[in-house]
Amino acid sequence: MINLENLCRHFEVGNQVVRALDEVNLIINQKEYVSIMGVSGSGKSTLLNILGLLDTPTSGDYLLSGINTSKMNDDEMAHIRSTKIGFVFQSFHLIPRLTAAENIEMPMVLSGLNPKERQEKVDNALARVNLTDRSDHRPEQLSGGQRQRVAIARSIVMEPDVLLADEPTGNLDSSSSKEIIKLIEELNQGGLTLVVVTHDKQLGRRSNRLIELLDGKIINDNQN
Ligand code: ADP
Ligand code: MG
Numbered sequence: 469m470i471n472l473e474n475l476c477r478h479f480e481v482g483n484q485v486v487r488a489l490d491e492v493n494l495i496i497n498q499k500e501y502v503s504i505m506g507v508s509g510s511g512k513s514t515l516l517n518i519l520g521l522l523d524t525p526t527s528g529d530y531l532l533s534g535i536n537t538s539k540m541n542d543d544e545m546a547h548i549r550s551t552k553i554g555f556v557f558q559s560f561h562l563i564p565r566l567t568a569a570e571n572i573e574m575p576m577v578l579s580g581l582n583p584k585e586r587q588e589k590v591d592n593a594l595a596r597v598n599l600t601d602r603s604d605h606r607p608e609q610l611s612g613g614q615r616q617r618v619a620i621a622r623s624i625v626m627e628p629d630v631l632l633a634d635e636p637t638g639n640l641d642s643s644s645s646k647e648i649i650k651l652i653e654e655l656n657q658g659g660l661t662l663v664v665v666t667h668d669k670q671l672g673r674r675s676n677r678l679i680e681l682l683d684g685k686i687i688n689d690n691q692n
Contacts, residue, residue: 469629469661470496470519475528477514477684488514489525490684498629501653501662503672506681512665513634515681519663520555520632521545533629550575554623554631554660556652558638560615562607568618569594569603572625579626593621597651613644620651630661637668649674 477489488511496502504512517523518530521537530537532548540548562571569590576586594600597617607615616636623631633652637645649671656662664675672678673692680688 469498469533470494471529471531472518473529473531475518475530476526477511477518477523478526487684489518491528492684492686494679494686494689496661496663498661499656499659500677501656501675502664502677502679503675504663504665504679504681505667505669505672510681511684512681514684516632516634516663516665519630520553521549522555550579551626552629554620554626554628556616556619556623556631556633556636558635560607560612560619560639562615562618562622564607567604567606568599568610568614568621571607571618572622575622575626589625593625596624596655597621611644612640613647616640616644616648617651620648620655624655624660628660630663631655633662633664635665635667637666637671645671 472492472494475489475492476487479486479488492515504515506512514523518525524538537545563574572590572593573586576589581589594603597620599614599617599621602610602614607618610618631652636652637648640648652662652664653674664671666672676692678688678690678692679686
């Protein structure tokens, strides 16, 4: 479903060029569980942002379900981002003044779904992350693990094909981390393609496939 061909992402900083991604070739199939590891600055977030259509390559191609993303206009990209791709960040990215339920409803606001359908989807997503009893709480009233569960609920509320998670346990204690990993692995078992960036070797080893980046290149790609 994901196919990168000779993909580069270069940043010009002053008179220097940073090769954040350098001639990356990568195929990820539906329902795979892939972890991406590598030292800080190796290009992990850049890769995930491109996979999530949050950023575009400098050169090379990104084909998503056979469609070349470089041929898409902004509206098409936004549509795919909101319906096919879920994104989870290390720092949760929740809106502080909104409740858990309202945060989860956010991606549906422009979807054309009516309030009843939205409510149903929010309730389902809350149940899936086991937070039904916290629906009216704002982020500051939730623990880190609970906040990340709200963020995961938000990311899956539109029933995407792929979940991209950039160090989802980076801000969590070990017991909350375990809970989050268990949750996203369950989602993968339910058929969601899962790509997780992590620093955690143990977590990396749990996936079916471990990709290692260095200086914007894939230096290892192993089935576990
Ligand atoms: P990682 O997530 O593996 O720590 P990143 O993908 O964030 O690495 O960054 C890869 C490289 O690209 C780093 O050298 C970083 O400094 C550079 N980089 C990332 N984003 C930008 C940007 N917006 N402008 C300039 N350089 C960037
Ligand atoms: Mg990063």
